[in-house]
Amino acid sequence: MKGASAAFALAMSTRLSPSVRCGARLRARIIIALALAALATACATPQTQQPGVAELLERQVRVLSSDDYGGRAPGTVDEEQTLDHLQKSWEAIGLLSGTHDPVSPWRASFTIYPVGKAPVVTHNLIGRIAGTQPHEGAVLVLAHWDHLGRDTPACRPHLFDTVCNGAIDNATGLAMITQIARILAEGPPMARDVYVLATSGEEAGLLGATAFAADPPVPLGKFVAAFNIDSEGLTPTGTVAVMIGDDAGPLAELVRATAAANGVHLADATKANRLYRHRQDGWALERAGLPTVMVSASFADEERLARWMAGSYHRADDEADAVELGGAVRMVALHVALVKAAADPEVYPFEYTSGTQTVPAP
Ligand SMILES: [Zn+2]
Numbered sequence: 001m002k003g004a005s006a007a008f009a010l011a012m013s014t015r016l017s018p019s020v021r022c023g024a025r026l027r028a029r030i031i032i033a034l035a036l037a038a039l040a041t042a043c044a045t046p047q048t049q050q051p052g053v054a055e056l057l058e059r060q061v062r063v064l065s066s067d068d069y070g071g072r073a074p075g076t077v078d079e080e081q082t083l084d085h086l087q088k089s090w091e092a093i094g095l096l097s098g099t100h101d102p103v104s105p106w107r108a109s110f111t112i113y114p115v116g117k118a119p120v121v122t123h124n125l126i127g128r129i130a131g132t133q134p135h136e137g138a139v140l141v142l143a144h145w146d147h148l149g150r151d152t153p154a155c156r157p158h159l160f161d162t163v164c165n166g167a168i169d170n171a172t173g174l175a176m177i178t179q180i181a182r183i184l185a186e187g188p189p190m191a192r193d194v195y196v197l198a199t200s201g202e203e204a205g206l207l208g209a210t211a212f213a214a215d216p217p218v219p220l221g222k223f224v225a226a227f228n229i230d231s232e233g234l235t236p237t238g239t240v241a242v243m244i245g246d247d248a249g250p251l252a253e254l255v256r257a258t259a260a261a262n263g264v265h266l267a268d269a270t271k272a273n274r275l276y277r278h279r280q281d282g283w284a285l286e287r288a289g290l291p292t293v294m295v296s297a298s299f300a301d302e303e304r305l306a307r308w309m310a311g312s313y314h315r316a317d318d319e320a321d322a323v324e325l326g327g328a329v330r331m332v333a334l335h336v337a338l339v340k341a342a343a344d345p346e347v348y349p350f351e352y353t354s355g356t357q358t359v360p361a362p
Pocket of ligand 1: 169203314
């Protein structure tokens with residue numbers, strides 16, 4: 001979080017400086033006309049700085065991982081609050097509802113059946129950027145919104161803290177897909193539709209991604225590529241990432257070419273695939289036949305990842321102050337390039353498969 005905090009402080013001081021300057025000079029009663037005119041101009045048109053990606057990521061991570069959101073457990077008031085926040089931010093950047101059900105825009109419900117407990121109705125949030133040639137297919141970018149809640153058996157307390165805030169896991173991913181979608185929506189139109197998905201039930205076993213694959217907004221075979229983002233926010237800015245998922249086939253080729261063109265080196269993924277491929281939402285989509293990868297800076301840094309897994313992973317101190325956004329900013333830029341490339345049939349021609357191909361179990 002250091003780099004992003006410093007950038008935030010700098011932006012704030014830049015924004016505040018014109019009015020501070022104005023006040024000081026007016027109090028001194030300097031009545032030189034030209035100086036006053038220049039001052040008036042400066043006061044009337046203070047420099048407006050657009051917040052950068054790092055600042056926007058930080059703001060949203062802080063909101064979604066605050067104690068007010070209670071650890072984002074499915075089926076609670078915290079789910080309602082989380083989805084309201086995400087939906088509002090997606091509407092503000094121009095996304096459309098991505099569900100196929102006009103009665104339930106944005107939210108696709110499904111039920112979780114916890115062992116020995118009452119069923120829990122929960123929701124995936126689905127947005128869409130309309131493409132100019134939707135018959136050419138669709139691209140999916142996703143991150144899970146759910147986490148472990150508060151005072152639950154799955155949430156390990158830390159000192160007196162019993163709220164599992166899930167900042168790295170996965171408020172960062174949610175902020176990232178929002179920024180990726182914003183940049184894409186502000187850019188030139190893309191040919192294919194782009195769907196933006198925040199899944200529920202990931203922590204309970206990739207259930208939201210599984211529900212999406214079972215009842216997709218368009219036939220699953222329409223999706224030519226999917227990019228999952230999970231637990232980013234461990235690494236400072238750098239040039240190394242890892243691709244978790246199928247190493248062969250056209251999507252892997254596209255990722256390798258796009259990473260190289262964006263100055264990102266893809267590290268050997270053998271170990272990351274063995275340990276984590278089946279523990280992230282991308283696996284549920286791969287299982288259903290959808291070409292899916294998780295391209296990640298966090299999972300490329302074995303040392304930091306191991307330290308986090310042994311420490312605040314699924315513990316109440318997975319909080320915003322520990323998030324390092326340098327790597328996440330870099331991964332936002334890479335994913336913008338990846339989705340753009342995958343949404344362009346000229347760059348990424350893709351033969352539809354049935355959407356039912358199988359991949360071997362880990
Ligand atoms: Zn988790």
